[in-house]
Amino acid sequence: xxxxxxxxxxxxxxxxxxxxxxxxxxxxxxxxxxxxxxxxxxxxxxxxxxxxxxxxxxxxxxxxxxxxxxxxxxxxxxxxxxxxxxxxxxxxxxxxxxxxxxxxxxxxxxxxxxxxxxxxxxxxxxxxxxxxxxxxxxxxxxxxxxxxxxxxxxxxxxxxxxxxxxxxxxxxxxxxxxxxxxxxxx
Numbered sequence: 001x002x003x004x005x006x007x008x009x010x011x012x013x014x015x016x017x018x019x020x021x022x023x024x025x026x027x028x029x030x031x032x033x034x035x036x037x038x039x040x041x042x043x044x045x046x047x048x049x050x051x052x053x054x055x056x057x058x059x060x061x062x063x064x065x066x067x068x069x070x071x072x073x074x075x076x077x078x079x080x081x082x083x084x085x086x087x088x089x090x091x092x093x094x095x096x097x098x099x100x101x102x103x104x105x106x107x108x109x110x111x112x113x114x115x116x117x118x119x120x121x122x123x124x125x126x127x128x129x130x131x132x133x134x135x136x137x138x139x140x141x142x143x144x145x146x147x148x149x150x151x152x153x154x155x156x157x158x159x160x161x162x163x164x165x166x167x168x169x170x171x172x173x174x175x176x177x178x179x180x181x182x183x184x185x186x
Contacts, residue, residue, distance in 0.1 A: 057107030
């Protein structure tokens with residue numbers, strides 16, 4: 001009875017792990033398509049997105065390699081840290097001034113303000129930061145990173161299954177050997 005429950009639990013865990021890995025891979029494919037095919041530099045499904053800090057312009061608030069979570073919003077104010085489009089780049093800076101249809105930003109570590117932007121350039125407001133995680137996230141978006149995730153998923157899913165199959169085969173062989181032994185005794 002315990003073996004049956006254990007097997008069912010392992011099967012459920014393998015299934016859940018497969019769902020998680022599939023979701024991670026699916027989200028990665030979605031984000032790559034949104035960025036590369038559609039040209040959306042910061043995809044925000046459900047109004048939230050993530051980006052990696054690429055420079056030290058916001059030190060000490062954010063460091064290079066930090067992962068930031070961005071909420072899509074047009075409701076911004078002075079001292080908010082926003083993500084905005086500047087040509088082909090995304091910039092993460094603090095709002096230092098607002099007036100009419102102009103927003104003035106500046107990196108905390110920069111000596112001068114940025115060129116003014118319009119509210120339409122704002123992608124969203126930074127609501128959360130995870131220090132250093134951005135470096136790992138960026139790596140996982142590379143072909144090598146994707147291969148590692150897929151390989152790890154396969155190993156996590158299949159290795160325990162293969163071990164269980166081998167154990168079942170050994171038990172079956174023991175039963176066959178015992179049957180042969182009993183037949184030989186007769």
